[in-house]
Amino acid sequence: MSLNAKKYSFVFIIVLFLNGCTKEENSINYNDKLNGIGLFEGPMSCTASFIEIPNMHPDSPAIVITNGHCTSDFYLDNAIHTNTSINATIIFNKLEGISEDKQIQVKTKKILYSTMKGIDLAIVQLDISNKQLIEKGVVPLKISTSAPLIGSKLITYGYPRFLNPLFLRKSEDYLGNPSNISEFIWLWKNLYSAKFQNIYSGSSGSPVFASNENALFGVINTTTIGAIGECDLGAPCEIKKNEKPKVIDNTSYIVDVTSLYKCFYNGIFDLNHATFPYEKPSLFSIKLKNDVRNFNSNQLGQDIELIIDEPINTSYKVESFKEFEPTNSNNFLNNNNALINIQKPKEEGFYVISVMKNNNFNEVKYITFKNDFTAPSENAINIETTFSDSEGYSVRPVFKYPELTQFDWKHGVASNCNCNDPNGYNTYNRIAVQVSKSELPYKFCIIGYDLANNKTTAKEFIIK
Helix, strand or coil: CCCCCCCCCCCCEEECEHHHCCHHHHCCCHHHHHHCEEEEECCCEEEEEEECCCCCCCCCEEEEEECHHHHCCCCCCCCEECCEECCCEEEECCCECCCHHHCEEEEEEEEEEEECCECCEEEEEEEEEHHHHHHCCCCCECECCCCCCCCCEEEEEECCCCCCCCCCEEEEEECEEEEEEEECCEEEEEEEEECCCCCCCCCCCCEEEECCCCCEEEEEEEECCCCCCCCECCECEEECCCCCCECCCCCEEEEECCCHHHHEECCEECCCCCCCCCCCCCCCEEEECCCCCEECHHHCCCCEEEEEECCCCEEEEEEECCCCCCCCCCCCEEECCCEEEECCCCCCEEEEEEEEECCCHHHCEEEEEEECCCCCCHHHCCEEEEEECCCEEEEEECCECCCECEEEEEEEEHHHCCCCCCCCCEECCCCCEEECHHHCCEEEEEEEECCCCCECCCEEEEEC
């Protein structure tokens, strides 16, 4: 999951100074709020919050929340993980003006719950008790039981790694309407939006507050800032019935965590309690046989092969994003087979396969895919050239996911290299080519491929 950013003028960011933020400014106890927000250093670098749980016991393990994608190097779209060990570090009190010796580092112990299925959320247990962490000066954050009204002013705090030096940063905006969101292989329901500034890699998991509240109601999980593509990695799109999916510029999305308190009963995380608000893991799972999600026009005659574990009494349907509505339980086709051959839709666009078991519509699993019949433009191809006085030039093509994910190229002395001749092209093996000054002028001919394997025409570069 990519969180990149670019500047825009109407939202501003304030660098936090712990001693410079007081109750008088916004009627918020900033010291207490900031102490509970930590830098999460694990499979990914993110932001996490030490939370206050119902009936919190001093000797119970401390709990933090962050995004599900922060707890794994690569997260599947329908996976749910519980009671799983995790090796990560949380650094609290990493604030502007606070020396490193006053920062507080604690280790994680295990994942209590983590998923990217419908909601991008992780609940992580630390290797320290509530009492011990509070005695170190870290104050747990309350969780609101209701989201603020649309249009309410918001504040978020996080650790964007792009900004140096790395410390807690603040950003403000207003709460936008919720939408269903698709990004890469993931599908999320009812994410709120806001146009926060400076949301970069590391901002994932940042707590979001109404400006007049000390209790967080959500966490940031993704953004369109710096997006390339549509509904692809780093370019989440909003899905609405009867509308083309849209990437809304400079927009970040917020996971609602106002039901999270229901995960705890008598001060203990309880996956099996009747009030548990999230989906539980099961043996029922789905996947594509070849795990290919992007199809070009040459693949229309091939079926999509869907594999279902525990297929008895399942049902499925295929819809475009324009047709998709996660509350619509109609038009499912009955199935008992472990392998289903699904004929590909003929139109270009985004689609979702929904699979349900035992008519339980609350636990539908989704797989998204894309019919992409449009080749990238050769104008998008570029090269990176590094010059060394002793070695000449080092040259490589520039990847731009998802439109340029692989290249064929050939190269040679300019007078002997014809880009229009199909002979001589080889797959770029991710090793730069060295060009000596004596070989100049030197030509590169490059053909790019997108994720669906549509290819560009050749583009020519001459190093002089």
